[in-house]
Amino acid sequence: MRSVTVELEGVRFGYGAVPILNDVRLELHEGEFTVLAGANGSGKTTLLRLCLGLLRPDAGTIRVLGGSPTDLDVRRRIGYAPQGLRVATSLPVSVTEVVGAGLTPLKGLFHRMGRRDWTMVTAAIDAVGLGDLSAECLFELSGGQQQRVILARALVGQPELLLLDEPTTGIDRRLRPVLVRELRRRADLGACVVAVSHDPDEFHEAGERILVIVDGCVRQITHEQFHHQFHDHRSDDHGNHDHGRDR
Amino acid sequence: MSRLFVEFAIRSYVAGAAVGIAAPMIGCFLVQRRLSLIGDAVGHLAFAGVAIGVAAGLAPLWGALVIAVAGAVALEWLRVKGRLAGDLSLAIVLYLGLAVGLVALSARGGLNASALGVLFGSIFTITWLDVAAITVLCLLVVGTIALFYKELVAVALDEETARASGLPVDGLNVVLIVLTALLVVAGMRVVGLLLVAALLVIPVAAGSRVSHSFRGSVFAAAAAGLLSTIVGLVVALAQGQVTPGGAIVLTAAVAFAVAAIVGRRAARRHPRPA
Numbered sequence: 001m002r003s004v005t006v007e008l009e010g011v012r013f014g015y016g017a018v019p020i021l022n023d024v025r026l027e028l029h030e031g032e033f034t035v036l037a038g039a040n041g042s043g044k045t046t047l048l049r050l051c052l053g054l055l056r057p058d059a060g061t062i063r064v065l066g067g068s069p070t071d072l073d074v075r076r077r078i079g080y081a082p083q084g085l086r087v088a089t090s091l092p093v094s095v096t097e098v099v100g101a102g103l104t105p106l107k108g109l110f111h112r113m114g115r116r117d118w119t120m121v122t123a124a125i126d127a128v129g130l131g132d133l134s135a136e137c138l139f140e141l142s143g144g145q146q147q148r149v150i151l152a153r154a155l156v157g158q159p160e161l162l163l164l165d166e167p168t169t170g171i172d173r174r175l176r177p178v179l180v181r182e183l184r185r186r187a188d189l190g191a192c193v194v195a196v197s198h199d200p201d202e203f204h205e206a207g208e209r210i211l212v213i214v215d216g217c218v219r220q221i222t223h224e225q226f227h228h229q230f231h232d233h234r235s236d237d238h239g240n241h242d243h244g245r246d247r
Numbered sequence: 248m249s250r251l252f253v254e255f256a257i258r259s260y261v262a263g264a265a266v267g268i269a270a271p272m273i274g275c276f277l278v279q280r281r282l283s284l285i286g287d288a289v290g291h292l293a294f295a296g297v298a299i300g301v302a303a304g305l306a307p308l309w310g311a312l313v314i315a316v317a318g319a320v321a322l323e324w325l326r327v328k329g330r331l332a333g334d335l336s337l338a339i340v341l342y343l344g345l346a347v348g349l350v351a352l353s354a355r356g357g358l359n360a361s362a363l364g365v366l367f368g369s370i371f372t373i374t375w376l377d378v379a380a381i382t383v384l385c386l387l388v389v390g391t392i393a394l395f396y397k398e399l400v401a402v403a404l405d406e407e408t409a410r411a412s413g414l415p416v417d418g419l420n421v422v423l424i425v426l427t428a429l430l431v432v433a434g435m436r437v438v439g440l441l442l443v444a445a446l447l448v449i450p451v452a453a454g455s456r457v458s459h460s461f462r463g464s465v466f467a468a469a470a471a472g473l474l475s476t477i478v479g480l481v482v483a484l485a486q487g488q489v490t491p492g493g494a495i496v497l498t499a500a501v502a503f504a505v506a507a508i509v510g511r512r513a514a515r516r517h518p519r520p521a
Contacts, residue, residue: 052411075413086405091279091451093404094460101401105413113397137459153408 002029004063005161005192006051011060013046020046022216024060028194030160033187035200037226038213044196045083047213048163051194052080065160076105079159081150083166083196085143092137095149099124102153124156125149127182129175143170151179155186162186162193168202180206200226250484259370259437259480259491262378265385266430266437266446267476267495271454271468272392273426274447275461279403284337285322285424286444289431291344292318294440297365298351307365308380311435315428318344323424327417368439368492370480377436384433388426395422400461437476438492446472449499456503456510471506475499 006028013021020043028034036044049055050062053069067074079102087098100113100121107113125134128148133141138149147170154162162183168176184206187193195203200210200223210226211218250256277285293315300310322340352358364372373381392399402409402419410416427447434443454468479495486494 054407054411072413072415075411078412080408080411082405082408086407088279088281088404090281091275091455091461091464092459094462097400097461098404100397101404101409102412104397104401105409107397109398110394135459140459157412 002031004028005030005032005065006194007061007063008050009061009063011050011057011062013043013050013055013057019216021050021057021213021218024216024218026211026218028192030192031187031190032209033184033193033203033207034195034209034211035203035207036194036196036211036213037198037200040198042213043216044213045165047218048080048165048194048196051161051163052078072105076157077160079154079157079162081154081162081164081167083169085146085150087138087146087150089139092139095125095130095134095136095138095141095152096121098138098149099152099156102156106157120156120158124152127155128152128179144172144175147171148175148179155182158186158189158191160191162191162195164193164195166197167195168197176202177205250487251481255371255373256480256484258373258375258378259484260477262370262373262381263437263476263480263491263495264473265382266434266443267450267472267474268469269385269388270430270434270443270446271450271472272465273388273423273430274451275454275465275468276392276399276403276423277427277447278451278455279461280406283444283448284334284341285319285427286431286447288322288337288341288344289315289319289424289428290440290443291341291348293344293428293431293435294348294365295344295351296348297362297435297440298348298357301357302351302355307361308432308435311365311432312429315432316425319424319428320421323420327420364439365435366439366441367490368435368437368442370437370491371484373436381433381436384429388430388433391422391426395419399423403461438495442492442496445496445499446475449496449503450475453499453503453506456506457513467506471499471502475502 004027008024008026011021011024036047038044046055050057051064051069053075062069065074065077087093103113103117103120122134125131128151130145130148133145138146151167154164168179171179180203183193197203200207204223210221210223212221212226277283293311296311296314297307299314300307325336352362398414398419401414402416406416431443434446438446450471451468453471455464458464458467475498476495479498480491483489483491483494
């Protein structure tokens, strides 16, 4: 019996008067790979941000790794890759520095990074196929390479819960299966992996659950049902070339 | 030439070097977070602190220290609450500090050469006690940066992800802003409150042109800051009439121009992989 990693009970959330999530009940377990799908603005990113404690629900309760998502000790056990590059761009930053920042919360105050920590950083950079570029400046890499660096930062601390917002956006199609296999490996090692995606097909081999948000509610469906029910949404997305940030 | 090695010159080199190294080190974190103007706002608040301190019969340093630290924490609180969006609020705080300082000083007839010294620096008149106070403040800034370096870097790179991964971001932000206030007060006698923010920014811009990492930028910026203060002081001493604060900042600007050219040539010689 797998233990529960994330538990949402009657969660309601809206931006001002606009309701986004309505009475969401959900359990995610250790060792489970979940793909969170839905149309633009359906609330996928909002759901991740609620699980991270970056947003507070209007109603209901959220428990993550047995505690509150605002608890710093709980947050240190989560790996998060946000949608797109959020790294400040005023000064140059090396790939190693960005990925190393993912280990900082685990080290604790006053503890310096040791040789073992840098080995973990190197392993995470290698896992996303950027071993040759570890000393390079982040802003001199392509968009897809930058996205892989952000993914490596989420992976480096070997977190118990991985929350990934569009983790394969901008990444070369031939490289995506390699990264998906790495995420599946993390799930096999016991991590609870949640990947937001417009295209659950990318995770077909790895993802054992597809959750879709429709009208503020979360439902579990199969790949076939996704294609059948959401084909119109996806066509509409592509037709409108809507690449804006999701909610 | 002999003026370059007299005692007041040596005192100015020591104090200038301390501020020249510490200011860009903290400036790297401010610039990365697009808070370059914070140094200016805190500098103007410190001027109000000097005036209030004088009115209360305190030493200017203590008045500046109290008001700069309290004002800096208040600025951070306003920023967190989203009431400091854009540069309008910062500009209001900046001019308010200057106006309070001018009114408080002029009301007591204190708007004289020593007030100009606070605004534009008076490094050649500092005592060894001043040098000790400036050095202690700068050591405090550099030591705290070294202690919290990895945490400050993580927040400077991506505040939201740092918060989501369990770092005490609000506390670290307060540490950064208090260090900025300490540095501004340390730089008050060296380049003056109107120019101290330049040392937080211009050497950082120079250092970032010749580096490929944040750590490299911090060291290069500190080197540029040290070089600028020493060369600026030497120029001011040798010429005899030039204000040292202005000479230091102009030297930093030249260092930035040189770094920009060197950085561009290096990039052409060693193109990065696509």
